Amino acid sequence: MPELPEVEILKKSLNRNIKFTKITKTKINNVNLRYKVPKHLNKVLKGQIIENISRISKYLILHLSSKKILLIHLGMSGTIHIVRNNNNRNTNASFYNSSNLPEKHNHIEITLNNNLKLIYNDPRRFGYFKILSNKFIHQPPLKNLGPDPFSSSFNFKYIDNYIKNKKKNIKNLLMDQSFVGGIGNIYANEILFHCQLNPHKKISELNKKNIFQILRNTRKVLRKAIFFGGSTIKDFRRTDGKSGNFQQTFKVYGRHNAKCSSYKCNGVIKKTIITNRSTFFCPKCQN
DNA sequence: AAGAGGCCCTGATAGC
DNA sequence: TGCTATCAGGGCCTCT
Numbered sequence: 001m002p003e004l005p006e007v008e009i010l011k012k013s014l015n016r017n018i019k020f021t022k023i024t025k026t027k028i029n030n031v032n033l034r035y036k037v038p039k040h041l042n043k044v045l046k047g048q049i050i051e052n053i054s055r056i057s058k059y060l061i062l063h064l065s066s067k068k069i070l071l072i073h074l075g076m077s078g079t080i081h082i083v084r085n086n087n088n089r090n091t092n093a094s095f096y097n098s099s100n101l102p103e104k105h106n107h108i109e110i111t112l113n114n115n116l117k118l119i120y121n122d123p124r125r126f127g128y129f130k131i132l133s134n135k136f137i138h139q140p141p142l143k144n145l146g147p148d149p150f151s152s153s154f155n156f157k158y159i160d161n162y163i164k165n166k167k168k169n170i171k172n173l174l175m176d177q178s179f180v181g182g183i184g185n186i187y188a189n190e191i192l193f194h195c196q197l198n199p200h201k202k203i204s205e206l207n208k209k210n211i212f213q214i215l216r217n218t219r220k221v222l223r224k225a226i227f228f229g230g231s232t233i234k235d236f237r238r239t240d241g242k243s244g245n246f247q248q249t250f251k252v253y254g255r256h257n258a259k260c261s262s263y264k265c266n267g268v269i270k271k272t273i274i275t276n277r278s279t280f281f282c283p284k285c286q287n
Numbered sequence: 288a289a290g291a292g293g294c295c296c297t298g299a300t301a302g303c
Numbered sequence: 304t305g306c307t308a309t310c311a312g313g314g315c316c317t318c319t
Contacts, residue, residue: 002312002313003312034295034296034313073314074312074313075296075312076296076312076313077311105297122296123297123298124295124296124298124311124313126296126314127313141314141315166290167289167290168289168290172291175313177313184313185311185313186312233312234298234299234311253312275290275291275292276293277313278311
């Protein structure tokens with residue numbers, strides 16, 4: 001489910017609402033995620049102050065006062081909901097209340113000392129929780145990640161050098177987390193449309209102009225998605241349960257058989273499969 | 288050794 | 304209504 005924009009929105013919401021709160025209790029309802037929920041999770045979290053919340057690629061990171069970190073990956077369908085503990089009255093619209101909270105798949109509940117509770121919900125169980133030491137940057141899974149798309153190390157020289165002697169196509173390159181961290185299927189499709197690049201195009205055929213297009217449009221599309229509150233296709237929800245709106249601006253994703261929205265283009269969006277993932281593009285203006 | 292494909296899991300929807 | 308098949312925002316593992 002969540003790609004960089006959705007995790008970034010989640011990070012900001014958590015920083016607004018739970019930064020410097022103390023964890024009083026952890027309840028594990030179901031240990032079955034991609035990896036089993038660590039047995040010592042409760043022990044590690046209890047009494048900890050959440051000093052900061054950051055994001056690397058699609059990973060969410062809670063920095064604890066013990067200097068350990070809680071790494072959270074949301075997989076395809078993970079969401080974190082902020083719930084007010086006692087919401088009998090004085091209902092605050094910016095949080096979930098018991099009436100719109102999902103009933104199934106609430107794997108983990110973390111109670112805080114400010115009357116709020118975090119609920120991790122994940123129907124498909126591809127997400128996971130992991131405790132890491134303060135050297136987490138140099139440990140898997142983070143150590144193999146490419147630069148953040150917004151960082152200065154994601155630049156022309158880096159891309160130009162990275163694609164040398166490689167054979168894959170441009171869509172798989174964008175989706176490759178060791179090339180750049182955070183782009184998934186939706187945004188890879190959208191970025192390539194804005195670059196007017198065919199997703200099948202081999203990276204060995206990219207010219208200088210193409211590389212600059214990739215740089216510019218990657219940042220443009222992701223920044224816009226964050227501004228629109230992320231994309232809700234099926235089940236992405238913000239921490240308050242509301243949907244994102246970026247999906248209304250999709251140019252190609254999910255738009256097969258629809259008319260291309262490019263100025264003066266009369267092409268029709270086509271759907272194909274690349275490495276098992278749905279791929280959408282306009283055959284006419286993406287070459 | 289890079290790259291393609293299978294697979295983990297549940298739920299929604301389409302088609303018969 | 305009720306079955307079965309297909310498809311989902313990811314990424315690890317295996318095989319070539």
